[in-house]
Amino acid sequence: MTYPPQQPGPYGYQQPYPPQQPQAYGQGYGQGHGHGYGCEVCGAQPAAPVTVRAHQGMVVIMRTLTRRGVYCRTCGLAIYRKMTSETLVTGWWGLFSFFVTPFIVLGNVFGARAALNRMPEPYGAQRPPLDPGRRVLRRAPAMLVLTPFALVAAAIPTLFLIGLFAGDGKGEKAAFSVGDCVRNEAEWPEQQLEKVDCGSPLAEYRVLDEPTCGPTDHLLRAEYSMDAPGKPGYCVTPL
Numbered sequence: 001m002t003y004p005p006q007q008p009g010p011y012g013y014q015q016p017y018p019p020q021q022p023q024a025y026g027q028g029y030g031q032g033h034g035h036g037y038g039c040e041v042c043g044a045q046p047a048a049p050v051t052v053r054a055h056q057g058m059v060v061i062m063r064t065l066t067r068r069g070v071y072c073r074t075c076g077l078a079i080y081r082k083m084t085s086e087t088l089v090t091g092w093w094g095l096f097s098f099f100v101t102p103f104i105v106l107g108n109v110f111g112a113r114a115a116l117n118r119m120p121e122p123y124g125a126q127r128p129p130l131d132p133g134r135r136v137l138r139r140a141p142a143m144l145v146l147t148p149f150a151l152v153a154a155a156i157p158t159l160f161l162i163g164l165f166a167g168d169g170k171g172e173k174a175a176f177s178v179g180d181c182v183r184n185e186a187e188w189p190e191q192q193l194e195k196v197d198c199g200s201p202l203a204e205y206r207v208l209d210e211p212t213c214g215p216t217d218h219l220l221r222a223e224y225s226m227d228a229p230g231k232p233g234y235c236v237t238p239l
């Protein structure tokens, strides 16, 4: 979809999308050097044909705005930065737009921006060039869009580390295995068990490898029996 030229539109461009000048593209522009053709905004050289797109999502409808022209590096970057930043704000608001917008942005970055960055500084302007302003990444829209990604990117390793340490702590405290000696710091049936050396006078019980507990045994709670597969839990027998 192209933008209707008779409307000024939300972009406030000075003029509707300039009429194409296909005859001017014929030679020389491919290398990014103007052979007598200046930037159509300021007249500077070198200038090259550049295509920049913007996207607007409007819940169910959407439109892609295309601006093509012969621009110098300065004016081209100004147009690229403005349209890309606006896309980062207006692009997401629709089912399809949400998926289209990344392609529009990446198309601008790896298309127009890459081509413009390869061009030398312009000279010989006859009219004031457009103001390129700040880089896209240093404008509010990019920051708004990228901040959640940055937070998620920072949160994943943090959560992973927290999980790692929390898991380690639990693993050391609980989960006895067969033959371990333990003592109960609480009164049965309360369980506040600690693993102790079997030769120590503090040892009260030994963890059994039995499917059922005897009359004087106690069944350990699940958190202490994580290594007991296929059983309700370990039994401990008094020493």
Ligand SMILES: [Zn+2]
Residues within 6 Å of the ligand: 039, 040, 041, 042, 043, 044, 071, 072, 073, 074, 075, 076, 122, 129, 130
């Ligand atoms: Zn220019």
